[in-house]
Amino acid sequence: MSEVKELNVKIVTELSKKVLDAVTQIANEYGLIIKKDRGKFDRVKWRPNITIAVPEEVAMSNAKSQWDKHCGNLGLKPSHFGCVFVHPSGSTFKICGVKPNARKNNILIESAKGAKYVMPHDEVVGYLHGIQKDNQ
Secondary structure (H helix, E strand, O other), X not given: OOOOOXXXXXXXXXXXXXXXXXXXXXXXXXXXXXXXXXEEEOOOOEEEEEEEEOOHHHHHHHHHHHHHHHHHHHOOOXXXXXXXXXXXXXXXXXXXXXXXXXXXXXXXXXXXXXXXXXXXXXXXXXXXXXXXXXXX
16 A cells, blocks of 8 residues: 555544454453444544453453442442432433442443443432432
8 A cells, every 4th residue: 555645534444443343353352342433533533542441241240249339338239230310300220330449430320322430329219218319
Protein backbone atom coordinates (compact mmCIF):
# COMPACT_ATOMS: atom_id res chain seq x y z
CA MET A 1 0.00 0.00 0.00
CA SER A 2 1.19 3.50 -0.74
CA GLU A 3 2.06 6.01 1.94
CA VAL A 4 -0.99 7.83 3.30
CA LYS A 5 -0.78 11.61 3.04
CA GLU A 6 -4.29 12.36 4.33
CA LEU A 7 -7.00 10.38 6.10
CA ASN A 8 -10.42 9.89 4.57
CA VAL A 9 -13.44 7.64 5.13
CA LYS A 10 -12.11 4.86 2.91
CA ILE A 11 -8.71 4.70 4.61
CA VAL A 12 -10.16 4.96 8.13
CA THR A 13 -12.65 2.17 7.32
CA GLU A 14 -9.80 -0.09 6.14
CA LEU A 15 -7.65 0.79 9.16
CA SER A 16 -10.57 0.26 11.51
CA LYS A 17 -11.19 -3.26 10.22
CA LYS A 18 -7.51 -4.23 10.49
CA VAL A 19 -7.08 -2.75 13.95
CA LEU A 20 -10.30 -4.34 15.20
CA ASP A 21 -9.28 -7.76 13.82
CA ALA A 22 -5.87 -7.54 15.50
CA VAL A 23 -7.22 -6.32 18.84
CA THR A 24 -10.02 -8.91 18.81
CA GLN A 25 -7.51 -11.71 18.29
CA ILE A 26 -5.45 -10.53 21.27
CA ALA A 27 -8.54 -9.98 23.46
CA ASN A 28 -9.82 -13.48 22.65
CA GLU A 29 -6.56 -14.96 23.98
CA TYR A 30 -7.40 -13.42 27.36
CA GLY A 31 -11.13 -14.12 27.33
CA LEU A 32 -11.97 -10.44 26.99
CA ILE A 33 -14.54 -8.78 24.76
CA ILE A 34 -14.28 -5.83 22.42
CA LYS A 35 -16.76 -2.99 22.26
CA LYS A 36 -16.23 -0.75 19.27
CA ASP A 37 -17.65 2.66 18.58
CA ARG A 38 -17.07 4.82 15.53
CA GLY A 39 -14.23 6.93 16.88
CA LYS A 40 -13.22 10.23 15.32
CA PHE A 41 -10.90 11.34 12.60
CA ASP A 42 -9.89 14.37 10.65
CA ARG A 43 -7.42 14.75 7.79
CA VAL A 44 -4.33 14.04 9.90
CA LYS A 45 -5.35 11.88 12.87
CA TRP A 46 -7.71 9.05 13.75
CA ARG A 47 -8.81 8.24 17.30
CA PRO A 48 -10.43 4.82 17.34
CA ASN A 49 -12.88 4.20 20.13
CA ILE A 50 -12.31 0.61 21.23
CA THR A 51 -13.06 -0.69 24.70
CA ILE A 52 -11.62 -3.96 25.95
CA ALA A 53 -13.70 -5.40 28.78
CA VAL A 54 -14.30 -8.41 30.95
CA PRO A 55 -17.42 -10.29 29.77
CA GLU A 56 -20.60 -9.06 31.47
CA GLU A 57 -21.23 -12.32 33.35
CA VAL A 58 -17.70 -12.22 34.84
CA ALA A 59 -18.06 -8.56 35.76
CA MET A 60 -21.41 -9.26 37.46
CA SER A 61 -19.91 -12.20 39.34
CA ASN A 62 -17.07 -9.95 40.56
CA ALA A 63 -19.54 -7.23 41.57
CA LYS A 64 -21.67 -9.77 43.44
CA SER A 65 -18.63 -11.15 45.29
CA GLN A 66 -17.63 -7.62 46.34
CA TRP A 67 -21.21 -6.93 47.40
CA ASP A 68 -21.44 -10.08 49.51
CA LYS A 69 -18.16 -9.21 51.20
CA HIS A 70 -18.99 -5.57 52.08
CA CYS A 71 -22.78 -5.11 52.19
CA GLY A 72 -23.11 -6.06 55.86
CA ASN A 73 -20.85 -3.16 56.86
CA LEU A 74 -23.33 -0.81 55.19
CA GLY A 75 -26.54 -2.09 56.74
CA LEU A 76 -27.52 -4.10 53.67
CA LYS A 77 -27.89 -7.81 52.93
CA PRO A 78 -26.48 -10.03 50.16
CA SER A 79 -30.05 -10.42 48.89
CA HIS A 80 -30.25 -6.66 48.22
CA PHE A 81 -27.89 -7.02 45.24
CA GLY A 82 -30.03 -6.46 42.15
CA CYS A 83 -32.95 -5.04 44.15
CA VAL A 84 -34.92 -2.30 42.45
CA PHE A 85 -36.14 0.83 44.22
CA VAL A 86 -37.92 4.01 43.20
CA HIS A 87 -36.20 7.32 43.87
CA PRO A 88 -38.40 10.26 44.99
CA SER A 89 -37.86 11.75 41.52
CA GLY A 90 -39.85 8.80 40.16
CA SER A 91 -36.83 7.15 38.53
CA THR A 92 -36.25 3.43 39.04
CA PHE A 93 -32.80 2.17 40.01
CA LYS A 94 -31.24 -1.24 40.55
CA ILE A 95 -28.43 -1.93 43.04
CA CYS A 96 -25.49 -3.21 41.01
CA GLY A 97 -22.42 -2.93 43.23
CA VAL A 98 -20.47 -1.41 46.06
CA LYS A 99 -17.46 0.90 46.31
CA PRO A 100 -15.93 -0.26 49.59
CA ASN A 101 -13.24 2.43 49.67
CA ALA A 102 -15.64 5.31 49.10
CA ARG A 103 -16.40 7.32 52.22
CA LYS A 104 -19.89 8.53 51.29
CA ASN A 105 -21.22 7.56 47.84
CA ASN A 106 -20.49 3.86 48.15
CA ILE A 107 -23.41 2.09 46.47
CA LEU A 108 -23.45 1.63 42.71
CA ILE A 109 -26.88 1.89 41.13
CA GLU A 110 -28.09 1.56 37.57
CA SER A 111 -30.99 3.42 35.99
CA ALA A 112 -33.61 1.76 33.81
CA LYS A 113 -31.74 3.23 30.81
CA GLY A 114 -28.47 1.58 31.88
CA ALA A 115 -26.66 4.68 33.22
CA LYS A 116 -24.62 4.00 36.36
CA TYR A 117 -24.50 6.28 39.38
CA VAL A 118 -23.32 6.22 42.99
CA MET A 119 -25.43 6.93 46.05
CA PRO A 120 -24.84 6.99 49.82
CA HIS A 121 -25.71 3.68 51.47
CA ASP A 122 -27.98 5.31 54.06
CA GLU A 123 -30.21 6.67 51.28
CA VAL A 124 -30.34 3.27 49.58
CA VAL A 125 -31.27 1.60 52.88
CA GLY A 126 -34.04 4.18 53.33
CA TYR A 127 -35.43 3.65 49.85
CA LEU A 128 -35.38 -0.13 50.27
CA HIS A 129 -37.32 0.20 53.51
CA GLY A 130 -39.76 2.75 52.08
CA ILE A 131 -38.29 5.69 53.96
CA GLN A 132 -38.19 8.64 51.58
CA LYS A 133 -35.36 11.12 52.10
CA ASP A 134 -35.93 14.68 50.88
CA ASN A 135 -33.75 15.74 47.97
CA GLN A 136 -31.24 18.31 49.04
